Amino acid sequence: MTLQWILDGVIAAATLALGATGVTLTYSNLRFANFAHGEFISWGAYLALTLAALAGSVFGTAEVAGPFSFGGRLLLAAGLAAALTGVIALVLDMLVFRRLRARGAAVTAVMASFGVSMSLRALLEVLYTSRPRYYSEELEIAMPLGAGLRATPDQLAVLGLALVTGIGVALLLSRTSLGRQMRAVAENPVLAEIVGIDVAQVIRLTWLLGAGLAAVSGVALGVLVQVRPSMGAELLLPLFAAAIVGGIGSVPGAFVGALVVGVAEAATVRYAGAEWRAAVSFVLLVAVLLVRPTGLFGRQP
Amino acid sequence: MSGWFAYACTFGVLALVQGIACLGLNLQWGQTGLFNVGVAAFMSIGAYTSALVTTAAIDGRLGGLGMPIVVGLVAAMAVAALASAAVGALTLRLRTDYLAIATFGVAVVVDLVARNAVSLTGGTLGISFIPRPFASFADRPVPFAFATFVLVALLAFGAYLVLERLATSPWGRVLRAIREDERAAASLGKSGAWYRLQAFTVGGALMGLAGALEAHAIGFLSPDNFTASVTFQVWAMLVVGGSGNNRGALAGAVLVSALWSLTGLATAAWFPPDEQARAAALRIVAIGVLLTLTILWRPRGLLGERTAVSRHLGGAD
Numbered sequence: 214m215t216l217q218w219i220l221d222g223v224i225a226a227a228t229l230a231l232g233a234t235g236v237t238l239t240y241s242n243l244r245f246a247n248f249a250h251g252e253f254i255s256w257g258a259y260l261a262l263t264l265a266a267l268a269g270s271v272f273g274t275a276e277v278a279g280p281f282s283f284g285g286r287l288l289l290a291a292g293l294a295a296a297l298t299g300v301i302a303l304v305l306d307m308l309v310f311r312r313l314r315a316r317g318a319a320v321t322a323v324m325a326s327f328g329v330s331m332s333l334r335a336l337l338e339v340l341y342t343s344r345p346r347y348y349s350e351e352l353e354i355a356m357p358l359g360a361g362l363r364a365t366p367d368q369l370a371v372l373g374l375a376l377v378t379g380i381g382v383a384l385l386l387s388r389t390s391l392g393r394q395m396r397a398v399a400e401n402p403v404l405a406e407i408v409g410i411d412v413a414q415v416i417r418l419t420w421l422l423g424a425g426l427a428a429v430s431g432v433a434l435g436v437l438v439q440v441r442p443s444m445g446a447e448l449l450l451p452l453f454a455a456a457i458v459g460g461i462g463s464v465p466g467a468f469v470g471a472l473v474v475g476v477a478e479a480a481t482v483r484y485a486g487a488e489w490r491a492a493v494s495f496v497l498l499v500a501v502l503l504v505r506p507t508g509l510f511g512r513q514p
Numbered sequence: 515m516s517g518w519f520a521y522a523c524t525f526g527v528l529a530l531v532q533g534i535a536c537l538g539l540n541l542q543w544g545q546t547g548l549f550n551v552g553v554a555a556f557m558s559i560g561a562y563t564s565a566l567v568t569t570a571a572i573d574g575r576l577g578g579l580g581m582p583i584v585v586g587l588v589a590a591m592a593v594a595a596l597a598s599a600a601v602g603a604l605t606l607r608l609r610t611d612y613l614a615i616a617t618f619g620v621a622v623v624v625d626l627v628a629r630n631a632v633s634l635t636g637g638t639l640g641i642s643f644i645p646r647p648f649a650s651f652a653d654r655p656v657p658f659a660f661a662t663f664v665l666v667a668l669l670a671f672g673a674y675l676v677l678e679r680l681a682t683s684p685w686g687r688v689l690r691a692i693r694e695d696e697r698a699a700a701s702l703g704k705s706g707a708w709y710r711l712q713a714f715t716v717g718g719a720l721m722g723l724a725g726a727l728e729a730h731a732i733g734f735l736s737p738d739n740f741t742a743s744v745t746f747q748v749w750a751m752l753v754v755g756g757s758g759n760n761r762g763a764l765a766g767a768v769l770v771s772a773l774w775s776l777t778g779l780a781t782a783a784w785f786p787p788d789e790q791a792r793a794a795a796l797r798i799v800a801i802g803v804l805l806t807l808t809i810l811w812r813p814r815g816l817l818g819e820r821t822a823v824s825r826h827l828g829g830a831d
Contacts, residue, residue, distance in 0.1 A: 246611035331746050332802030338795035453615045488630045495619035506608050
């Protein structure tokens with residue numbers, strides 16, 4: 214139907230939003246554009262793949278729950294993968310980024326993240342080869358939603374997951390003491406330290422949250438599409454675009470930005486051809502930088 | 515014997531081509547502190563420009579002007595400079611990271627255009643029959659390879675001399691002043707954004723020249739010549755060689771190219787054919803680790819930036 218592409222765009226936006234939330238949080242709290250963020254998505258997806266396969270070999274054949282192509286086993290694997298990806302991010306911070314922060318070299322941290330991302334992606338190719346993988350061989354039939362729109366149960370599940378996660382993170386930032394601390398560090402780390410906030414602790418939590426959300430978005434993408442070593446790297450530009458369109462540091466902004474990018478990509482696929490999809494993010498990025506560099510919900514840098 | 519000599523010449527050509535791109539990156543990053551994630555894209559822009567200007571006309575493809583190689587090289591520098599100026603004008607007033615993100619976007623879009631705008635770039639099949647210098651004695655591989663090497667070496671040396679001259683000129687001093695303390699430079703009336711834009715544009719032009727030279731040296735061009743891993747290698751060259759130092763940029767280019775070729779030979783010899791893709795990925799892991807370790811442990815690289823103090827201060831510290 215004619216409006217189906219909008220729904221497809223919204224579903225793509227759901228996976229983007231999870232990743233963009235992580236980008237916007239790490240960007241505002243750690244003060245550098247982390248080019249390795251896309252690799253957290255890929256690593257999360259592959260870790261979940263391995264963990265689910267391990268669980269499968271312990272508990273028997275693949276498990277499917279209800280109308281979905283996945284079951285509790287993949288959910289459990291995704292949770293563990295999110296935690297493990299968080300640990301990877303913490304280790305990288307300890308080995309690389311913390312030292313560069315101490316040196317006060319933000320641009321050098323961007324460059325180091327670029328080197329780290331190439332290594333992490335190539336390492337996935339070494340471990341898993343570049344052959345696409347799938348969580349399940351189950352075929353899913355899209356069900357009618359009314360008004361001529363169709364979606365698979367998996368797609369609706371991802372949509373719901375993204376909404377719940379987004380509201381959860383937004384509440385965490387606005388309603389809890391931890392959220393206030395994170396916003397204080399984003400605003401001014403030195404002042405935050407003076408009023409007694411444990412800045413190092415906040416930075417660790419930012420890494421855990423950002424990398425964990427990236428891993429969840431990787432699993433969601435793996436359920437909807439497939440798992441490939443380059444999946445995260447290809448998502449990096451749309452993620453940056455979504456975070457900047459929404460305004461760096463704003464979680465609702467990341468969601469609105471992801472929606473803009475997702476629907477614009479779907480429109481491009483429909484009206485210009487799928488091969489131009491990746492150019493959309495760049496066009497949106499250029500437009501925002503020209504018209505309103507702070508994004509929709511961002512404050513003055 | 516002559517086989518090895520021709521191989522060494524070809525190696526030298528490719529290493530020095532990347533060396534020229536590395537010199538451009540040194541002007542952007544080493545002297546001015548501008549982070550460019552789209553090195554391969556600006557090389558690609560130069561390569562395709564020169565190919566379109568110099569190849570013979572083909573049905574169904576734009577360009578094909580059949581001009582001399584020199585015209586192609588100049589056009590390559592001009593178009594790459596224009597693209598750099600556009601990206602710079604858009605981002606250099608904003609947060610420093612925005613330049614990195616925007617150049618990353620340029621890399622994605624240039625790759626997309628190279629693969630999909632078939633009437634302009636030949637798509638994934640690329641462009642073949644790009645005129646090569648010294649084509650008149652292409653039937654004798656050794657002198658041909660040597661002549662190409664000498665040409666590229668002269669151009670690299672020329673670029674080096676120009677950049678050294680620029681670095682010690684008042685212009686170069688302004689760039690370093692802005693990099694070190696933009697507010698102090700601004701108080702002397704030097705606009706940071708304007709000088710950064712100039713440095714970024716000149717650096718981009720050098721990358722365009724490097725890409726065009728590679729296209730003419732190989733005689734063939736496809737989107738796979740300019741993947742993200744090329745950007746990554748040029749960065750590794752600059753960081754390992756010593757950013758801020760033009761000699762370091764060239765030395766790093768030769769060193770990292772040699773490492774890349776040697777590990778390539780080693781993996782080809784040691785890994786079975788069906789494991790070659792994995793082995794190639796392992797090489798990228800190694801270069802990434804080398805890059806990150808150099809940033810952490812020896813940020814100056816092998817040669818490092820020389821401390822430049824005005825001679826009027828007479829050795830005072």
